[in-house]
Amino acid sequence: MIKKENTLFLLGGHDLEMLTIKKLLEEKGFTVIDHELSWGAKLSSYTEVLKEHQDKTIYGVELIEDIAIPKNYHAIDHHNEQVDKASSLFQVLECLELKPTREHKLISANDVGHIEAMKCLGATAEEIKSIRQQERTIQGITAKDELQAQKESEAVVEKNGISIIETTLDAFSPIVDNYEKRPLLVYSQKSFTYYGDIAFLKEKYKKQIENKEAYHSRGYFGFDTAYVGLVTPNILVKEIVEVKQKNIISYHNFMFPFRFDKIVESFEDRHEFYKKHSFDKRVKIDESFKNSLEKNKWKYEPFEVKNNLDYNEIVYFHDFVKDTLFNTAKVFDEGATSYYFEKKLNNEATFELKVKGKEPYVLKLEGVNLRLFDTGVGILSFEVENYDYYQIEDILKINDYGRRVYPQFLGANFSTEDTKKSFLPESITVNGIEERFCDLYKEIKLAKYIIEILGDSFSTDTSNEDKYFLQPIIDDRMFVLSWYGNDAFVTCTKENIENDNWYKYVFVDGNDITVQDTSMHKELIEKATYKRWNKYGTFFGITRYSFVCLSQNSGFTRDDLPLPHMKTMYFQMVSLLLAQRATLLRFSDEITAISDVKGGENPSSENISVLYKNYLRFVNKLYFKEVTAQDQGIELYDKAIDILNIKRDVEDLREEIGTLNGYAFLEQEREEKKEMTKLSKLGTYLIPPTLVAGFFGMNVFGKESLNVESTGWLASVILLTVVSPFIVNFFINEKKKTDKGKK
Structure with missing residues (x-):
């Protein structure tokens, strides 16, 4: 801790x-000199103080x-070139070796990134209202100012996707606090501030x-008051409107895993169908x-290296994974994995999402x-790009x-x-195909845009022979792959990965956070x-149904x-x-179907062998252990x-299918043993005639030896020889039955 003296x-x-x-x-007893300056305060305001206290450490x-910096001077700031530092409040707390309270965190977030940063911290509506009200009170905002702000906000003008509000107020907070749409540009004849993605402004106004x-x-x-007066705000507005290009704010890839089976013949029971056809x-x-598939406008696309991104993509993986x-x-x-x-889509293709109580989200497909x-x-x-919606709650809902x-x-x-x-939207419209989720649902019905985009190669009707039976393999949700560029959100997450909005982004919670236990929250988000x-x-965040990335929004992070x-x-x-997860679920279902036998029926060894x-x-x-x-x-x-x-x-x-395959092997052995037993019995029955033939010779039936006496005697011997095995077998079986009855 620094010394007070x-x-x-x-x-x-x-x-x-x-x-x-x-x-x-x-409160900690430090000497504080406050000239009660306004925004844009300069170090030169304290020139005399700096001269007087050259023997002290000055913060x-x-x-x-705007003047030469004394050797004993240390700056505490988080603007411009120091934007990557913690807030000024947090830097002071660190000097004092104090931990920030909840209120300190909210005040810090408010100063760093306004309402958006507080939302990233998971601030409630009441907390945001309280912090902003304190801020407006300090700025001296009156009820009259609030009414004036409301009136001026109604005169908003939109140019190149920017909401522009001109005001006569000295402070912009009563406008900015109540006008939610971003990007927003507010200016007066003295001041000028832009709210939203500022990457292009940092590039343009480096000097x-x-x-x-x-x-x-x-x-x-924003700009210094002197600069605004020198250039004039109208020229600045024109410059910004003209230079602003719509940069991507967030990227969303919705991935629908499914299983497909050729409908060889119509069926009602899936498992019976799986058992019947390998x-x-x-x-x-x-x-x-x-x-x-090609009749339904799908085009088979062999991979080619056409640019640096293609090259980077293919060399990233091991050779055996590339295959x-x-x-x-x-x-x-036909032998590929x-x-x-x-x-093919036209340049105007959109992914439109309507959520109850919100304006439609119109995104680029x-x-x-x-x-x-x-x-x-x-x-x-479905690859979707967002160029218009900047706020975290919009990204979460998308x-x-x-x-x-x-x-x-x-x-x-x-x-x-x-x-x-x-969490169900009013409707989703993909490339003009709308699903309103208004059907009479008595069973799972996939969204129209899924069915129609896949085309009639696939069907959910099991009587549609020669088509491929389509089934969702996980649940009502697609997997979400997403990137979001938001500097304020990044700052909040760097300070604390346990903030509610990072959890919501990772676990795809569009409204309330779905974990209400602190220790469980910490454990899940850490993992x-x-x-x-x-x-x-x-x-990066990974769950069973999402793979997301959060970064700053700049030319480097985008390109x-x-x-x-x-x-x-x-x-x-x-x-x-x-594909691995879906295949595992599919194979488990196949094993269940093959094993689902009735009465004395046995699983098909052929089906088991094919599945194995x-x-x-x-x-x-x-399935690879490393890619x-x-x-x-x-x-x-x-x-x-x-x-x-x-x-x-x-x-x-491996254990399930190994057990099933082992069973099939045992069944095969049993069948082979049964056949061998039949052959053994047949051999047993043929032993007596063979012995007789061997004893008397094959000429026993010659003409010279045939007479009435010899023929009768010989017939008796042969009959006794043939019948005796059956008699012995009868008594053995009776003995087994008797022994079994005693048990």
Whole structure:
């Protein structure tokens, strides 16, 4: 802890954070000099103090360094070039060796990233309202100002996706606190602040930042009053509107794993159908299947290295994994492990999501692809990009509501209204195909966009012969692969990975957090989070139904990593993991079907043998203990294998299928033994005639030896010889029955 006697603190512009710092320092007995400055306070305001106290250690809190810096001076700030540091309040707490309270955390988040950062911290509506009200009180906001802010907000203008509000107020808080849409630009003739993704502004106004004419933290960007007066705000507005390009804010890949079986003949009972027709008859990806898919606008896409991303993607994996994931053959190969198809979309294709009580989310549908595996499972993927919705609650809702393929539960009278109040969307429209979830659900009905996009090669009608019977293999949710770039969210998560919004993002909770026990929350999020790049502000989260990434939003994170990695190698890795999990579930169902015998019926040895052959192929061609030589890839893959319980399930399946195969082997041995027993009995019955023939010779029936006496005697001997084994066998069986009765 720093010494009070030799230390002096100089305070910058007044706001809630600054006054909280002042109170803390005074309570601990430190000397604090406060000139009651406003926002944009400069170090030169304390020139005389610096000269007078050259013998002391001086800390300046959020003061723009517009004069030469004395050797005994230390800056405490988190703006501009110091944006990666903790908040000024947290830096002071560290100097005092104090732990932050809940209120300190909220005040810090408010100062670093405004309401968005407080939401990232999991602040309640009441907490946010309280903090913002304190902030407005310090700024001297009156009831008249609040009314003026409301009036000016109604005159909002939208240009190039930016909400623009001109105000006569000195402080912007009554506008910003009550206008939720982002990005938002608020300006007056003296001040100018932009709220939202500020990466493009930091790039454009580098020089102004270096010259202390512009400032920024995480989630907002503004200009010094003198600079605004010099350039004029209207010119700044025009510059920003013209330079702003829509950068991707978040990426979402919804992945639907399913199983497929060729409907060789119509059926009602699935398990009876599986027993009657072997695995190989039901799962066959051949030329006719490919042609059927092509009639439904699916195009088989062999993998080619066309750019640096393609190269990075394929060299990332071990050679034996490439053979499974990448169709490198120019022509369709019926012996491949997997097959990749794409559906061509126009540039205007959208993924539209309507959630009760919200404006529709209209997102760019970047791609639709289909991967089929020779284990009879497939993955249908929807690549979605978000350029318009910045706030964390929007991202959470897109992930949670966008993954639904049928209602998880129903209300009274088979209603979906209660479900839609929880997590079922009002509707999902994919490339013009709308699902409103309004059917009379008495069984699982897949969403229309799933059925129609897959096409009529697949069917949920078991009487539709020669089509492929389509079944979801997990539940009502698609798997979510997602990237989100948000600087304020990153800061909050760097400080504490146990914040509610990180948990919600990882576990895909669109509304309330689904764990209400502190110790369980901590345990689950620790297990799910991969923190190798914590200091760089990049986090990965893995659960049984999600693989997500959070990073800052910049040209580097969008164009270099981690977003390109999420779209390529991590997408491939997740596809492999999902195929493994889906195959394990499918094989378990196959074993259940084969074992489901009635009465004296025995499982089909042929079906067991075919299934065992395919299991061995799965273990050698689809289940890998390592997929890449890259450390991060090894660690992420191991983490996913553990969380998805794949290793455990492979061991369980090995035991199940081994037992079943052992049973089939024993049955085969028993059948062979039964046949051998029949042959042995036949041999036994033939022994007496053989002995007679051997004793008398084959000429015993010659003409010279045939007379009445010899013939009668010989006939008696032969008859006795033939009948005697049956008599002996009769008494042996009677003896067994008697012994059994005594027991």
